[in-house]
Amino acid sequence: MQAVAIIGIGQTKIDEQWDKSIRQIAVEAIHAALKDAGRETADGIFVGNMMSGIINSQNNLGPLVAHWAGLKVPAVKVDAACGSGGAALRSGLMAVASGELESALVVGVEKMTDRSPHEVTAALATAADADYEVEMGVTFIGLSALMMRRYMHEYGWKHADFAPFAINAHANALHNPYARLHHKITLDDFEKSVMIATPINLLDASPIGDGAAALYIVPADSVRGRTRILIAGSASATDTIAFHSRREPLFLAAAYQSATEAYRQAGVGPEDIDVFELHDAFTIMSALSLEACGFAERGQSPRLGLDGSLTPTGSIPVMTRGGLKARGHPVGATGVYQVVEVVQQLLGECGETQVPEARIGMAQNIGGSGATIITHILKRE
Amino acid sequence: MQAVAIIGIGQTKIDEQWDKSIRQIAVEAIHAALKDAGRETADGIFVGNMMSGIINSQNNLGPLVAHWAGLKVPAVKVDAACGSGGAALRSGLMAVASGELESALVVGVEKMTDRSPHEVTAALATAADADYEVEMGVTFIGLSALMMRRYMHEYGWKHADFAPFAINAHANALHNPYARLHHKITLDDFEKSVMIATPINLLDASPIGDGAAALYIVPADSVRGRTRILIAGSASATDTIAFHSRREPLFLAAAYQSATEAYRQAGVGPEDIDVFELHDAFTIMSALSLEACGFAERGQSPRLGLDGSLTPTGSIPVMTRGGLKARGHPVGATGVYQVVEVVQQLLGECGETQVPEARIGMAQNIGGSGATIITHILKRE
Numbered sequence: 149m150q151a152v153a154i155i156g157i158g159q160t161k162i163d164e165q166w167d168k169s170i171r172q173i174a175v176e177a178i179h180a181a182l183k184d185a186g187r188e189t190a191d192g193i194f195v196g197n198m199m200s201g202i203i204n205s206q207n208n209l210g211p212l213v214a215h216w217a218g219l220k221v222p223a224v225k226v227d228a229a230c231g232s233g234g235a236a237l238r239s240g241l242m243a244v245a246s247g248e249l250e251s252a253l254v255v256g257v258e259k260m261t262d263r264s265p266h267e268v269t270a271a272l273a274t275a276a277d278a279d280y281e282v283e284m285g286v287t288f289i290g291l292s293a294l295m296m297r298r299y300m301h302e303y304g305w306k307h308a309d310f311a312p313f314a315i316n317a318h319a320n321a322l323h324n325p326y327a328r329l330h331h332k333i334t335l336d337d338f339e340k341s342v343m344i345a346t347p348i349n350l351l352d353a354s355p356i357g358d359g360a361a362a363l364y365i366v367p368a369d370s371v372r373g374r375t376r377i378l379i380a381g382s383a384s385a386t387d388t389i390a391f392h393s394r395r396e397p398l399f400l401a402a403a404y405q406s407a408t409e410a411y412r413q414a415g416v417g418p419e420d421i422d423v424f425e426l427h428d429a430f431t432i433m434s435a436l437s438l439e440a441c442g443f444a445e446r447g448q449s450p451r452l453g454l455d456g457s458l459t460p461t462g463s464i465p466v467m468t469r470g471g472l473k474a475r476g477h478p479v480g481a482t483g484v485y486q487v488v489e490v491v492q493q494l495l496g497e498c499g500e501t502q503v504p505e506a507r508i509g510m511a512q513n514i515g516g517s518g519a520t521i522i523t524h525i526l527k528r529e
Numbered sequence: 530m531q532a533v534a535i536i537g538i539g540q541t542k543i544d545e546q547w548d549k550s551i552r553q554i555a556v557e558a559i560h561a562a563l564k565d566a567g568r569e570t571a572d573g574i575f576v577g578n579m580m581s582g583i584i585n586s587q588n589n590l591g592p593l594v595a596h597w598a599g600l601k602v603p604a605v606k607v608d609a610a611c612g613s614g615g616a617a618l619r620s621g622l623m624a625v626a627s628g629e630l631e632s633a634l635v636v637g638v639e640k641m642t643d644r645s646p647h648e649v650t651a652a653l654a655t656a657a658d659a660d661y662e663v664e665m666g667v668t669f670i671g672l673s674a675l676m677m678r679r680y681m682h683e684y685g686w687k688h689a690d691f692a693p694f695a696i697n698a699h700a701n702a703l704h705n706p707y708a709r710l711h712h713k714i715t716l717d718d719f720e721k722s723v724m725i726a727t728p729i730n731l732l733d734a735s736p737i738g739d740g741a742a743a744l745y746i747v748p749a750d751s752v753r754g755r756t757r758i759l760i761a762g763s764a765s766a767t768d769t770i771a772f773h774s775r776r777e778p779l780f781l782a783a784a785y786q787s788a789t790e791a792y793r794q795a796g797v798g799p800e801d802i803d804v805f806e807l808h809d810a811f812t813i814m815s816a817l818s819l820e821a822c823g824f825a826e827r828g829q830s831p832r833l834g835l836d837g838s839l840t841p842t843g844s845i846p847v848m849t850r851g852g853l854k855a856r857g858h859p860v861g862a863t864g865v866y867q868v869v870e871v872v873q874q875l876l877g878e879c880g881e882t883q884v885p886e887a888r889i890g891m892a893q894n895i896g897g898s899g900a901t902i903i904t905h906i907l908k909r910e
Contacts, residue, residue, distance in 0.1 A: 149627045149628050149629055169660055171660075192765075198582075198588060199582060199588070201579075201580060201582050201583050201652075201655050202582050202583055204659060205651075205654070205655055205659045205663065206655055206658075206659040206660075207579060207580070207608060207610050207655040207656055208608075208609065208610040208655070208656045208657075208770055208896055208897045208900055208901065209608075210609055210616075210767060210896075210900075210901055211767040211768060211769065211770045211896075211897065211900035211901050212658065212770045212900075214767045215767070215768075215769045215770055215771075215774070220766075220767060220768070221766075221767065222764075222765035222766055222767060223767050223901070224607060224608070224609050224616045224619075224620070224765070224901070225607070225608040225609065226605060226606070226607055226608075226620075227588060227589075227590075227605070227606040227607075227608055228589065228591055228605050228606065229588050229589040235591075235605045238605075239605070239607075239620055239623075242620075242623045242624045242627045242629050243623045243627075245627040245628075245629065246530045246623045246624075246626040246627030246628075246629075247530045247626075247627075248530055248623050248626065248627075270586075271582075273586070274582050274586055274587055274588040274589070275588055275589045276589075277587075277593065278585060278586045278587040279550055279552075279587075282586065383603075384573075384603035384605070385601075385602075385603055386591060386592040386595045386596070386601060386602065386603060386604050387592065387596075387601070388592065388596045389589055389592045389593045389596055390596075393596070515589055515591075515592075516589045516592065519589055519591075519592035519593075520589065520591055520592050520604070520605070
């Protein structure tokens with residue numbers, strides 16, 4: 149495989165965008181990425197999206213987005229539930245790395261707020277096992293609640309110990325103009341927030357939203373001689389879709405596998421990662437992701453939050469632009485937002501939440517309750 | 530890009546498979562392809578599917594299928610509406626061609642018959658433009674009816690002139706054990722069949738169904754020294770998703786572009802194609818596909834049916850295993866069935882519908898009313 153570099157990024161604010169259709173949102177991010185890359189077109193478009201068929205009555209997003217962007221180029225949609233953005237990047241990466249395309253746009257997009265909360269809850273549940281989980285009445289947040297309760301039981305943490313994940317995310321989102329939520333929260337807010345699915349309360353959970361993010365990628369050799377953001381590692385792994393089928397319910401085996409492979413490709417280890425945009429759909433997922441990727445022993449990652457390690461100046465900064473928790477979680481777009489944010493960190497564009505001297509960053513995107521996990525490692529050269 | 534070869538195929542019968550879930554159907558085809566390839570696993574799985582989120586309340590098909598197949602490997606779903614199967618093959622092809630994977634399984638699967646006809650009609654309509662076409666009340670078959678009526682008006686054909694497309698498909702499906710429909714039809718049947726959307730009647734239209742087809746692909750160099758089926762050309766193109774936005778409503782520009790590029794890659798032209806599995810969702814689509822790919826002048830392809838050119842012993846055999854019309858059209862699986870059937874032809878396994886001395890075959894898969902079109906050319910060496 150030839151090396152691939154990111155030369156342009158784009159994103160929209162995550163919000164309830166009732167005045168825009170899904171194609172308009174996607175194209176806003178695409179045009180921003182084209183402008184950032186200084187290009188007018190690309191050889192192909194890879195769209196990451198999970199639920200447009202269900203929520204927007206619209207499949208065939210490839211030509212929908214390509215035509216609206218004014219680009220009559222090959223375009224396809226890639227789906228891995230909430231991991232769709234990362235999966236779309238991997239598809240685009242392989243198309244460019246193979247030499248099949250000389251450039252590609254990767255766009256993650258989701259428009260979720262047009263429907264009622266119960267319709268969105270049902271749509272999110274399609275990421276779980278329809279026949280063996282959802283059929284029993286469990287929702288997606290319900291599955292995460294089972295994980296969190298088990299984790300607290302096994303390792304002796306109390307609910308408040310998860311607060312730093314959310315507090316850090318909200319503090320960082322304050323400085324991200326594209327974030328959905330712009331308010332600080334305190335430990336007291338966290339503990340008093342509304343219960344959703346015991347022990348997950350409102351401030352453990354990420355908000356849905358409408359939004360799109362885009363990347364422009366090219367062969368790395370074509371941009372020699374100036375600062376480059378290289379995709380140094382890219383790996384995907386799967387686990388059972390049903391949470392109950394796993395031998396170790398509190399270990400994200402697919403996160404471990406995809407991170408290990410991405411580390412190998414990039415020639416780095418967890419100690420080399422300067423910034424880590426992880427998939428904090430719920431606070432428990434932050435904890436499990438950090439452990440599977442080698443940043444904490446099993447059962448010990450809440451300590452990283454409590455001792456301040458996760459803030460932009462800590463030892464392993466996470467959710468530096470707000471994470472899923474406060475930047476927002478437009479599901480199929482999230483994986484691309486994460487990579488866009490890592491690029492911003494590596495280029496030193498993050499102002500108050502800039503990680504000092506960030507040179508190597510990682511993004512990890514999760515589809516389902518750990519069923520599909522995609523890890524990317526970027527390097528600034 | 531390094532060359533890629535197909536070393537295994539698998540397929541299920543297309544039917545109303547009410548006793549099997551979508552994962553079971555997919556895995557039946559995967560296991561058949563593994564057995565055919567003489568392999569036990571693959572480095573990755575690419576699932577082509579359009580509507581599982583809507584019809585089966587199940588997204589995240591990658592890990593669903595991988596786990597059920599007993600393969601804990603990276604897996605992702607690729608969607609291009611009814612072109613999903615071809616798009617999944619292209620994704621798998623680029624993964625192997627780039628060197629990222631040393632082998633890949635491509636599986637197209639759809640399970641459509643669990644819901645009522647009006648629910649399936651609504652799901653199929655998500656392949657069209659939700660905001661500018663479906664919003665007006667038009668269905669997917671309605672769009673094709675507009676095309677067919679316009680074509681008959683422009684070029685002076687009558688409805689019966691389209692009969693040979695359907696008659697040939699049904700005649701060939703009689704000899705395909707995996708086909709959904711196993712009955713001959715006559716011109717009289719064709720003309721007397723129930724009207725669906727004027728001028729499209731029941732025998733112009735392909736039946737839906739439940740089914741899966743799979744391919745096992747590897748770098749061509751790894752199978753030197755024996756008969757190989759090479760993917761000699763692979764190309765994708767898009768057009769406007771909305772039919773009314775096209776300058777030339779009766780010319781499939783994306784078919785022309787993708788076929789032209791596939792011909793270029795394979796170093797062949799239409800005159801070299803021994804067998805062509807085209808996307809006959811409706812008889813009008815056969816006509817338009819043949820013209821865009823260079824087998825007939827614009828407006829003249831019904832003549833190919835009337836003069837017998839499309840039968841297995843004709844000059845350009847199409848739908849040799851029954852086509853969408855009689856083999857059946859499980860939408861996201863169709864593109865993989867087409868390629869499986871071309872492989873069968875090139876290996877001389879088609880018995881009564883074998884194309885004599887077939888060495889070069891083409892498959893063309895269409896998503897939407899010509900919005901995404903993917904063309905593959907295979908060569909036996």
